[in-house]
Amino acid sequence: MNLKKLTIVGGGITGLSAAFFAQRAIPDAQITVLESGECWGGVLQTESADGYLIERSADMFTTDPESAIRICEDLGKTDELLQTIPIDDRAYVATDETIHPVPRGLSLMLPSDLDSILASPLLSEAAKERFLAEEQIPASDWSHDESLFSFATRRFGREVYETLIQPLVGGIYTADPAKLSMQATMARFVAMEKQHGSLIQAGRIAKGKAIQREASGARYGMFRAPQQGIGELIRWIMESLPKVDFQNNSNVKTVAKTKSSWQITTIDSRSGQSQQIETDGLILTTSAKISGRLLQLVDGELAKDLGKIEAASSAVVILGIDREQLGQDFSGYGIIVPSILNRDVIATSFGSNKFEGRAPDGKVLIRCFIGGALRRELVDLDDEKLIAIATEELQRTVGFHGKPDLTRVIRWRNCMPQYHLGHRELVDGIEELIVNHQGLELAGNSYRGVGIPACIESGARAVERLTAE
Numbered sequence: 001m002n003l004k005k006l007t008i009v010g011g012g013i014t015g016l017s018a019a020f021f022a023q024r025a026i027p028d029a030q031i032t033v034l035e036s037g038e039c040w041g042g043v044l045q046t047e048s049a050d051g052y053l054i055e056r057s058a059d060m061f062t063t064d065p066e067s068a069i070r071i072c073e074d075l076g077k078t079d080e081l082l083q084t085i086p087i088d089d090r091a092y093v094a095t096d097e098t099i100h101p102v103p104r105g106l107s108l109m110l111p112s113d114l115d116s117i118l119a120s121p122l123l124s125e126a127a128k129e130r131f132l133a134e135e136q137i138p139a140s141d142w143s144h145d146e147s148l149f150s151f152a153t154r155r156f157g158r159e160v161y162e163t164l165i166q167p168l169v170g171g172i173y174t175a176d177p178a179k180l181s182m183q184a185t186m187a188r189f190v191a192m193e194k195q196h197g198s199l200i201q202a203g204r205i206a207k208g209k210a211i212q213r214e215a216s217g218a219r220y221g222m223f224r225a226p227q228q229g230i231g232e233l234i235r236w237i238m239e240s241l242p243k244v245d246f247q248n249n250s251n252v253k254t255v256a257k258t259k260s261s262w263q264i265t266t267i268d269s270r271s272g273q274s275q276q277i278e279t280d281g282l283i284l285t286t287s288a289k290i291s292g293r294l295l296q297l298v299d300g301e302l303a304k305d306l307g308k309i310e311a312a313s314s315a316v317v318i319l320g321i322d323r324e325q326l327g328q329d330f331s332g333y334g335i336i337v338p339s340i341l342n343r344d345v346i347a348t349s350f351g352s353n354k355f356e357g358r359a360p361d362g363k364v365l366i367r368c369f370i371g372g373a374l375r376r377e378l379v380d381l382d383d384e385k386l387i388a389i390a391t392e393e394l395q396r397t398v399g400f401h402g403k404p405d406l407t408r409v410i411r412w413r414n415c416m417p418q419y420h421l422g423h424r425e426l427v428d429g430i431e432e433l434i435v436n437h438q439g440l441e442l443a444g445n446s447y448r449g450v451g452i453p454a455c456i457e458s459g460a461r462a463v464e465r466l467t468a469e
């Protein structure tokens with residue numbers, strides 16, 4: 001296919017990465033990125049205020065998978081990336097009375113140090129016994145998908161699930177664990193069960209390999225963030241693309257297919273003026289629901305399948321406080337709250353304990369996550385109420401007292417895709433339908449991963465498929 005014009009809809013990390021890879025693959029093409037909002041970066045937004053560096057959504061990315069770190073390497077920016085502060089590099093779990101660290105030897109569901117788990121005051125003796133019995137639990141044949149709830153309780157028992165696994169995973173996907181697809185979100189644990197029959201056994205093998213890697217000098221600390229915040233990643237990518245036409249305030253209203261091209265209508269969000277764009281290639285990086293609506297008249301079946309991918313909403317309450325306002329010194333990265341405790345906060349993240357330069361000296365930057373698939377009604381509470389929920393949670397967990405000196409409330413509506421049971425098959429089917437539409441691709445966090453690296457990868461894959469056509 002002769003791609004003279006490529007149009008990318010959505011100026012989040014997926015759309016901008018797609019532009020980055022397209023610029024390299026088809027340097028002579030005219031590339032346009034259309035973004036309905038004023039700002040670039042989608043949910044990735046950093047703000048500086050009163051000496052705080054405030055991340056409104058993501059505050060870091062993992063180096064595994066490698067796509068995010070690789071794009072930083074390509075941009076020559078790895079020197080400007082921070083590693084996490086290693087002082088107390090772990091999360092804590094809230095109980096009714098207090099907080100305790102997540103045992104060192106548990107990485108989501110991979111136990112690599114049984115002693116640390118067996119020593120944890122978070123679990124009863126019966127729960128520890130049930131946990132050890134995991135090696136005797138037969139593996140599933142994986143002829144069908146399984147929910148996180150079903151998988152984790154089957155392998156580790158209910159208490160380990162409720163106390164550790166649900167809050168650890170819940171904080172990432174803000175999902176209903178009874179619906180969350182293991183195959184779509186935790187494929188590596190599915191593979192471990194298939195290969196080793198037990199996750200404890202898989203942990204033993206992983207630990208052996210880690211010791212070998214450590215001996216060979218490999219570095220740990222998988223998370224990175226730009227010194228000046230995640231918004232830098234957006235700026236770096238955009239600055240590397242001087243030939244790309246970036247149009248913000250361009251709300252794509254309709255998409256139509258002609259014999260040999262695509263026709264897009266946009267409305268300028270400020271002036272209300274409409275614009276027609278004709279393009280050979282089109283990559284939609286909007287959420288599956290929005291992409292489904294845009295493709296309604298192009299392919300009803302595709303639109304219907306896209307509409308099945310739900311998204312959850314959450315609120316982030318950001319507080320800047322004096323370290324002296326904490327009743328106890330806390331240097332961990334955050335505190336996760338098991339949903340069995342019936343509290344309103346899903347997790348709190350201490351940004352200034354994770355990365356340097358996030359708060360002025362003597363101050364602490366904290367973000368509280370509220371809402372998610374199980375408590376979506378909380379997102380509609382007014383700012384004051386949400387701030388009160390966040391401060392009460394901090395009073396309970398770290399003895400916070402007084403008033404914060406900085407507050408922000410951000411609501412992310414329908415921004416966290418929910419990979420429900422059968423998600424993988426649904427996306428396979430969507431990709432089969434897309435093949436019928438030459439020049440059209442879908443990318444973004446609705447399909448094969450929600451993290452920043454997965455979004456970058458999906459932008460790269462969309463360009464690859466398009467240029468291979």
Ligand SMILES: Cc1cc2nc3c(=O)[nH]c(=O)nc-3n(C[C@H](O)[C@H](O)[C@H](O)COP(=O)(O)OP(=O)(O)OC[C@H]3O[C@@H](n4cnc5c(N)ncnc54)[C@H](O)[C@@H]3O)c2cc1C
Pocket residue numbers: 009010011012013014015034035036037041042043044056057058059060061062250251252253285286287290314316412415416443444445446450451452453455
């Ligand atoms: C609170 C929160 C915390 C997170 N924390 C992390 C983290 O720490 N690490 C991590 O790796 N990931 C994290 N994630 C996930 C990750 O940030 C997102 O999955 C990713 O940034 C999504 O990028 P995207 O480009 O696919 O979508 P988006 O960022 O949603 O971008 C889509 C863009 O499309 C635009 N758009 C929509 N409709 C139209 C239209 N009709 N016309 C034109 N443009 C349109 C939107 O305005 C938006 O800018 C977090 C997400 C949230 C919400």
